[in-house]
Amino acid sequence: MAKILAVDDSASMRQMVAFTLKSAGHEVTEAVDGKNALDIAKKQSFNLVITDVNMPNMDGLTLTKELRGLANFKFTPILILTTEAGGDKKVQGKAAGATGWLVKPFNPEQLLSTIKRVLG
Amino acid sequence: MSIDLSQFKQTFIEESLEGLDIMESTLLNLDVGEADLEAINTIFRAAHSIKGGSGTFGFNDIASFTHVLETLLDQTRAGERDVTAPAIELLLASVDCLREMINALQDEGATYDEEQVASVQEKLEIMLNGDKESNTESPAAAGSTAASEKNPTTTSGWLIKFAPHPDMLRTGNDPVLMFRELEGLGSLAVDVDTKVLPGFENLLAEDAYLSWEIRLTADVAKDQVEEIFSWVDDECELEITALAPAGDTAEDEVVVEPEPQPVNTDVKATPEKKAAPAATKKVAKKRSTSTEATSIRVGTDKVDALINLVGELVITQSMLSQLGEEFDMGKIEKLRNGLAQLERNTREMQENVLRIRMLPISFSFNRFPRLVHDLTQKMGKKVDLKMSGEQTELDKTVMEKIGDPLVHLVRNALDHGIESPEERIAAGKDPVGTLLLNAYHKGGNIIIEISDDGAGINKQRVLDKAVQSGIINSPDDISDDAQVFDLIFAAGFSTADVVSDVSGRGVGMDVVKKNIKALGGAIEITSQEGKGSTFSIRLPLTLAILDGQLVRVGEEVYIIPLISIVESLQIDKKSVNRLAGCSEVYRLRDDYISIIRLYSLFGAKPDSVDLEKGLLVVVEGDGQKVGLFVDDLLGQQQVVIKSLESNFKQVDGVSGATILGDGTVALIMDIGGLIDLSNTLQRDSSDGAVA
């Protein structure tokens, strides 16, 4: 049971991620873009952040960088959601401080097994 | 656990349609040859989201279509591809395809034009591969499968030398969790190496100092082991070697070193870090999809305003109830103030509740860039569409109903207003015409103007046509310009070569006018030959409320919309004439107007049938003035319009009903319908008399 911040500008993806995580017993906070997520993160800590990359206002890579600058997010696992075409995004994501990635499209089972890697 | 993905379908459909709208409008604003990075990013992001969602939710046809589109856009975004006119056209066609595919998801069993989609997809692929060979690699294949062919070897296990770089922990990766995962593959023997661990005084708590040698005994492929370290492979020294001599070649000693090719990737040689999306403001664009979307999205500011008002109302209420408990005549002034406050609260509340139904007219305007783009392409004209006042708000229902008339007027302006570039040059004008859509509030109305700088309306031709179609007998019947232009709206005005019925839609300008009138609005034309025309539509902001005049006929109360009342007067018998047949007319200054006795039309029992004992309310509807004979005028008030049709049916001469202060129902007159009804009855009775 972990506190998870799910960030995606696509409502359907966000709902899917949130629903899956909640079904697995986690507590999920949703954010619609990087800026929204950062505002939330400034007020509370999470055990895990899952973020999309391509978003308006603030993309997932900038968000990751910004989060790593916050004291309470220094070691928090951050997973980025990329597409198979976005290999360079993985590199950029790592450079920004992401823990790992999850390749879209993914199904709920893949999501849960991936977060197990960072939550134990 | 299994999760039913279909529950997210509706959200996916809605957001995708929104995304397509954004793509379309952004594409239309894209200038050829100029790579507006922000705009391209916006388009890319929309396509990207649709792809991600469709792949996840199992809409594979959409996913594969968007995949090609996305790759194309990604290259454009990276500056590897120019924005050309054919590219924009193709992208617009893709938007259409996607829209059709997504709409088809809406209904079970619905289909889309697969041929069309295949042909557009093929064109996209040709564009993708044809003029740019460097990127023929199919990313789908490059993805997850890339690693698997690398190492088919099986062994009894693996020796893993794992030395994290000092900063590995800062990416949130935890060696312990990785070991736990390795443990899932088989049995582990771990040796820790602490030789780089500094003395306590030099220890940085956030750095990683330990390294490990792990013996994994398991019959697994190498890439399964690599996968566990895939997130950290550039943040550690990692060596994975086969443990037991399973009779394999030296190839096994592949060492994954730092500076690696990330294991599964299709890294391109085009670093484009600066192309990372700049902050673009997302167009807050919502759209009620298709026909009867019954939900409405409301800005939180509007809801907050309402909550504040409710708060005020509660305060007023508690103040009044306290006053009531200990009331004496000395507090009458306080009571008055309290009631005045209550009235103000109620009015503000009403206004704010109505505002919830109000949407900016941009919802309606947004379809025009595409329409103008497509039509001008087809007609070979050049038109610059300008829009202003898009944020002007009006009622959702009014907006839905004004859409078609607006489309008609815009088509009209393009077809017959604005000339071809050649004609414009010959007339000494800019070859590019201008079409302006403008909206603003004026009084309790919204004004929507459609102006063009085209040829204007040729009055002589309108007059000739009107005579030819038998609408007027001779051009001398018409005195001023406004009357000439009004002829365009006459039913039966042949629109052949003056104002045409565009594209065989079979809808004439009379229908446009009728629709606007049905909304309680009006349309006016101003035009100057050679300079252009302006069609100006006036509409009420809402259909939910109207200012009404209460009138009494016997014991019955009716409501006449204040907007249709010209004047009310006492009847002077000397001015009443009876025409052949049985209709009565009243001489009002220079005009003769028919008298409609409301009691007889509606079968009510009046106080008196003597015209001098009652009042004549002169009203105007459908361009015709008539006098309604009633017993008395009561007050004027704003009334909330309720539908009669929802539980009953349409009633001639009645547009709806309202609930008065005492809780009773009063009917609201539809003046146009009333006049029709009266004419019909008159005709029937005179027909009867003849027979």
Added chain:
Amino acid sequence: MAQLPEEHFMDTAQRLDSDSIIANGSGHEQYLTFMLAGEEYGVDILRVQEIKGWDSATRIPNTPDYVQGVINLRGTIVPIIDLRMRFNLEKLEYGPTTVVVVLKVESENKHRTMGIVVDGVSDVYSISADELKSAPEFGDDVNAEFVKGLATIDEKMVIILNIDKLLNSRELNVLDSAANER
């Protein structure tokens, strides 16, 4: 019971035999019955929204005389049909027992709320489908197509009405089609 939301109905229900309301075996449907010129008529109880006393209605011009008018039912405009007049029965002055039964009427594409004026509410019966006998030919007064069937309860005959047919027929369709011609 849960489907009957209106408090007015609760009052009525309490007066009625409560056993017969609760009993609802398979295949049994419940009907609210009311009196009209000495005859007992029944309507599907799930369609009854509420029962209220008669109050004046606002007349609608140029409608058949059995359309009494419209009333304000908590903010919605609801038409009221006088069932006696509809069946060409003798007109009865409205008195204290005269009630309006507010019904949900379904037509092809929507549902409407309409009220019928009856002499008084009678009872609630549970009637199984096989207890419903098809109706013999009626006169013109009660058109057979409005009758879903006849049931015999305690030696009495109850005429079960098909309210969708009854209230969608002349009241709405004739005038709707007249409106369409214009």
